[in-house]
Amino acid sequence: MDLDLSPGELAFRDEARAWLAANVPADPLPSMDTSPGWRAHQEWEARLAADRWSVVSWPEEFHGRDASLVEWVVFEEEYYRAGAPGRVSQNGIFLLAPIIFGHGNPEQQRRWLPTMATGEQIWAQCWSEPEAGSDLASLSSTARRDDERGGWVLNGQKTWSSRAPFADWGFGLFRSDPDAQRKHDGLTYFCFPLDAAGITVRPIAQLDGEPGFAEVFFEDVFVPDADVLGAPGDGWRVAMSTAGNERGLSLRSPGRFCAAADRLVDLYAATRTSSATERVVDAWIRAEAYRLYTWGTVTRLADGGEMGAAGSVNKVWWSELDVALHETALDLLGPEAEVAGPWLDGYLFSLSGPIYAGTNEIQRNIIAERVLGLPREAKGARA
Amino acid sequence: MRFEHTTDQRDFARSLDKLVAGSDPIAVARAWAEGDHAAGLTLWARLAEQGVTMLATEASPVEVCVAFEVLGRHSVPGPWVESAAYLPVALGREVAGVATVAVPPHTPYALDADVAEAVYLDSGRGEPTLVPPERRASEPVVSVDPTRRLFRVGEAVDVAGVSGSRAFDLAALATAAQLLGLGERVLADSVTYVTQRRQFGREIGSYQAIKHQLANVRIALDFAQPLVYGAAVALSEPAGTAERSVSAAKVQAAEAAYLASRVGLQVHGAIGYTREHDLSVFLTRIRALVTAWGTPAFHRSRILDSLLGERIGSA
Ligand SMILES: Cc1cc2nc3c(=O)[nH]c(=O)nc-3n(C[C@H](O)[C@H](O)[C@H](O)COP(=O)(O)OP(=O)(O)OC[C@H]3O[C@@H](n4cnc5c(N)ncnc54)[C@H](O)[C@@H]3O)c2cc1C
Numbered sequence: 302m303d304l305d306l307s308p309g310e311l312a313f314r315d316e317a318r319a320w321l322a323a324n325v326p327a328d329p330l331p332s333m334d335t336s337p338g339w340r341a342h343q344e345w346e347a348r349l350a351a352d353r354w355s356v357v358s359w360p361e362e363f364h365g366r367d368a369s370l371v372e373w374v375v376f377e378e379e380y381y382r383a384g385a386p387g388r389v390s391q392n393g394i395f396l397l398a399p400i401i402f403g404h405g406n407p408e409q410q411r412r413w414l415p416t417m418a419t420g421e422q423i424w425a426q427c428w429s430e431p432e433a434g435s436d437l438a439s440l441s442s443t444a445r446r447d448d449e450r451g452g453w454v455l456n457g458q459k460t461w462s463s464r465a466p467f468a469d470w471g472f473g474l475f476r477s478d479p480d481a482q483r484k485h486d487g488l489t490y491f492c493f494p495l496d497a498a499g500i501t502v503r504p505i506a507q508l509d510g511e512p513g514f515a516e517v518f519f520e521d522v523f524v525p526d527a528d529v530l531g532a533p534g535d536g537w538r539v540a541m542s543t544a545g546n547e548r549g550l551s552l553r554s555p556g557r558f559c560a561a562a563d564r565l566v567d568l569y570a571a572t573r574t575s576s577a578t579e580r581v582v583d584a585w586i587r588a589e590a591y592r593l594y595t596w597g598t599v600t601r602l603a604d605g606g607e608m609g610a611a612g613s614v615n616k617v618w619w620s621e622l623d624v625a626l627h628e629t630a631l632d633l634l635g636p637e638a639e640v641a642g643p644w645l646d647g648y649l650f651s652l653s654g655p656i657y658a659g660t661n662e663i664q665r666n667i668i669a670e671r672v673l674g675l676p677r678e679a680k681g682a683r684a
Numbered sequence: 685m686r687f688e689h690t691t692d693q694r695d696f697a698r699s700l701d702k703l704v705a706g707s708d709p710i711a712v713a714r715a716w717a718e719g720d721h722a723a724g725l726t727l728w729a730r731l732a733e734q735g736v737t738m739l740a741t742e743a744s745p746v747e748v749c750v751a752f753e754v755l756g757r758h759s760v761p762g763p764w765v766e767s768a769a770y771l772p773v774a775l776g777r778e779v780a781g782v783a784t785v786a787v788p789p790h791t792p793y794a795l796d797a798d799v800a801e802a803v804y805l806d807s808g809r810g811e812p813t814l815v816p817p818e819r820r821a822s823e824p825v826v827s828v829d830p831t832r833r834l835f836r837v838g839e840a841v842d843v844a845g846v847s848g849s850r851a852f853d854l855a856a857l858a859t860a861a862q863l864l865g866l867g868e869r870v871l872a873d874s875v876t877y878v879t880q881r882r883q884f885g886r887e888i889g890s891y892q893a894i895k896h897q898l899a900n901v902r903i904a905l906d907f908a909q910p911l912v913y914g915a916a917v918a919l920s921e922p923a924g925t926a927e928r929s930v931s932a933a934k935v936q937a938a939e940a941a942y943l944a945s946r947v948g949l950q951v952h953g954a955i956g957y958t959r960e961h962d963l964s965v966f967l968t969r970i971r972a973l974v975t976a977w978g979t980p981a982f983h984r985s986r987i988l989d990s991l992l993g994e995r996i997g998s999a
Contacts, residue, residue: 303917593910662896665896672899672902673902
């Protein structure tokens with residue numbers, strides 16, 4: 302076993318490092334959940350895409366570099382070490398794109414992937430509903446067949462859709478067969494422009510006061526067959542292949558935690574608050590563990606293995622690590638902790654990690670049942 | 685980049701595991717605790733035949749960890765860290781037979797000095813020195829783990845030199861690997877138990893309060909494992925930051941194994957609180973190894989020193 306990068310991978314790393322050094326904005330961009338911040342982040346996406354750094358693992362015909370999984374992790378490490386901005390396009394490129402590559406037809410791939418890569422079109426994930434959070438399959442928004450127009454009519458409500466206040470397109474599940482036997486059956490996966498007739502987006506302020514997510518209301522919204530992803534009625538299976546991505550490798554590459562742990566040690570070196578010493582070290586150890594764990598996962602995936610329920614192990618770890626890192630930083634800052642700044646922003650955001658992408662309680666249920674093989678709790682309470 | 689065991693390493697682990705599992709290791713450990721070393725020494729000889737005592741000098745730290753993970757999983761008694769990790773590196777040669785060493789202040793007692801053919805004291809001034817028979821105290825110091833028979837060998841001198849040595853690092857890492865194996869074993873036994881034991885008409889393993897605790901153990905062990913093997917890879921390389929990688933591995937493996945032991949005891953209920961139950965063999969070993977070869981506080985401080993040193997170095 303080894304952790305060595307090949308000459309090609311090292312060259313890739315150096316190229317990425319050089320590009321980032323030359324291009325990462327000197328000052329942090331304003332929050333992407335404000336109009337000026339949104340525009341600034343879209344411009345950054347365009348800049349990344351212009352030199353083919355926005356979607357390194359995609360095929361070259363879609364603005365990518367055909368980068369391997371190892372190279373992708375290397376790129377992410379460099380990206381966060383360079384202090385580059387957060388990715389406003391991440392719902393699209395990390396959650397939806399793998400589905401479009403896997404289940405989309407060539408026409409959909411040509412239509413959606415290039416503008417996603419350049420940041421021209423930003424996507425929002427519209428999965429959760431007011432009554433269907435953890436129990437996502439119990440969702441009640443409907444899709445009614447309209448043969449005359451060759452498509453479907455959507456009704457209902459989605460909520461907590463990140464980036465939806467400014468995004469261009471949404472993707473989500475709707476109940477297309479009300480008579481299906483199981484709640485997981487009869488769901489269909491749709492893509493839709495958020496400015497379509499009948500869609501209303503109502504921004505919701507998050508804990509930090511910014512409209513980071515939104516409610517999305519559907520009133521007789523027509524979606525043509527061309528915008529259905531995968532087969533009608535097969536939406537759950539299609540959707541679950543994205544859930545693995547969100548919980549697992551893609552959404553939280555180790556780069557950002559290693560970079561944050563490094564900044565935490567810097568902060569400690571500057572403040573030397575002895576009461577937090579142990580937690581500083583532990584945060585660093587846990588980020589390091591995450592980095593090494595990811596290399597193990599990458600090796601397994603490169604060998605043709607699957608992420609499977611291990612993605613749940615991963616999700617609990619990074620989300621709790623993120624909270625711990627930021628809590629520790631706030632403790633080091635002392636009375637300054639309550640005053641606006643990057644650590645406080647990061648802290649507020651970290652608090653949502655144990656909730657979104659499937660709460661950590663649900664992840665622990667999955668680990669217990671699918672990794673450890675423990676019996677299901679009781680009828681109905683299924684993860 | 686291939687951060688996975690090779691087929692050879694996996695086969696080696698499997699064959700060692702088979703050998704140990706077939707020797708009734710729990711009975712071996714119980715007898716060892718009673719001072720009856722015969723079965724333990726037979727197992728020792730068979731493991732030495734499989735090459736366990738030559739790994740530190742002939743193979744890589746990865747193989748050392750593979751072997752110690754197996755020793756941990758079965759709670760094999762004896763001064764293995766001393767004979768198969770510390771001494772071969774400190775002396776620069778494979779150790780023949782059972783040997784032990786005290787490395788004060790981190791390892792103040794010589795483990796199993798009553799059965800060891802050679803007893804050393806390493807006070808950080810060059811090579812470890814042999815302790816003459818008359819200077820080996822005869823009364824063991826009682827450990828939380830009854831299989832760990834500890835002996836005072838002469839005066840403990842507080843020296844810093846040893847804890848920065850490669851021998852110490854390999855010993856600490858081997859201990860971390862052992863803790864990993866111990867933690868995995870306690871988790872596996874706990875999962876088996878909670879799927880059998882029934883209360884209120886169902887398996888206790890179907891209760892979420894039990895499930896989440898065991899899931900936490902799974903998570904902790906899953907993230908300790910790459911730190912152990914990452915440190916092994918780092919220790920195989922001539923320069924770099926292996927020292928702090930070893931410390932990270934020891935801290936996290938100890939934390940994960942200790943969590944496994946606490947949760948393991950809790951889910952077993954009172955039966956787990958008995959000497960009679962095999963769980964006790966693992967629980968007490970884990971507790972002992974948490975502080976052996978560098979306490980968590982010591983290892984954390986080594987990590988911090990390294991991180992801060994790096995910053996001063998680059999400033
Ligand atoms: C910042 C943020 C961004 C988000 N972005 C998006 C987005 O872009 N798109 C989208 O679709 N959704 C998004 N979400 C929603 C998120 O996916 C849901 O919040 C999450 O799935 C939990 O659902 P809920 O909030 O309805 O909580 P509930 O399901 O009502 O859960 C409440 C509590 O009960 C616990 N609980 C529920 N069921 C069980 C059980 N079986 N066992 C044990 N405990 C249980 C939960 O763990 C939680 O602690 C976002 C959420 C946040 C906070």
